[in-house]
Amino acid sequence: MSTGQRADARRNYAHILSIAEHEVAARGAGASLEQIARTAGVGSATVRRHFPTRRALLEAVSRKRIDALCVRAEELTGRGDSRDALLEWLNGVVAYCVSARWLAVALAYDSTGSDSVHENTCATSLEDAGQPLLRAAVADGAVAAGIGVGDFITLAVGIVLATEHHPAPDAEASRLFQLAVVGLSPPR
Template sequence: MPEHQRADARRNYARILAVAEAEVAAHGAGASLEQIARTSGVGSATVRRHFPTRRALVEAVSRERIEALCVRAHDLTGKGDSRSALLEWLSEVVAYCVAARGLAAALVYEGDGPDSVHENACSARMEEAGEPLLSRAVRDGAVAAGVTVADLIALAVGIVLATEHHPDPAAAADRLFRLAVAGLSPQS
């Protein structure tokens, strides 16, 4: 939110964001913009002026959570076994996305290049944060060369979206994540 905005515009932004956080937590990324406007006590046009797209709203709601995951990636970088550190972070990404409805939607890739109008700031931030973890794991031979953080985020998002309507989404997402990491081959 720009600091040069009028005080009432800053208050509206803060109120809309607080209501949006509650609505996204309750209804996911499909939360009604009209309901957010009504509950905030502003018109739909005011919501759209602050958040021109649903993605902009979901990204704003998810910003703190994304930052916490980025800090966690930084904390794990260089600690312990490189594969374990990467998998611990990815497991936390999955768990966080399950707990914070709408976060997976904020990480969904849309567009087909860095110049895309659909560039995803949340995913870009996560990719930047996870890169040192992945690079170390690849360098140690713990992860195949050619795997990207974008691949891993897409895998996490897919797992979360596939399990969001499960009776126990956290357990189902964790199980699928562990299955994806272990692979389909029996353990020897």
């Protein structure tokens, strides 16, 4: 949302986003854009003008969580054991995705459509935030070279989506992520 927009357009955007946050929280990534429009008291064309794709809507709804993860990465960079710092941050990514299933969908890569990884601002923000943590861990020999932050995000998203219907999705996602970490780590 541009700061150069009219005040009523900014208010309209904020109102639609607020409704969208509630709908997505209640119904997940498949929340109806038409229902969001009805609840917001606007036409579906207005919702689509602000959020031209479902991914755009999910990214807007996810922005606060993504920003919090980026801040956390910055806080952890340069503190203590580099591997522990990276894993603490990545565990936070997994936990956020588990608590908000739609966040995993917003982070999912779709290289076949117009919303490619290069246009996925959520994933790009997380990759940029995690780079210093990963660089430090690789430099310390705590993480194997050749692994990218995008690899970890893809892994986290896959685990979260795979455990979605598990009786204890948070515990199972955490367990599987820890199992994967062992496989991604160089021998000690």
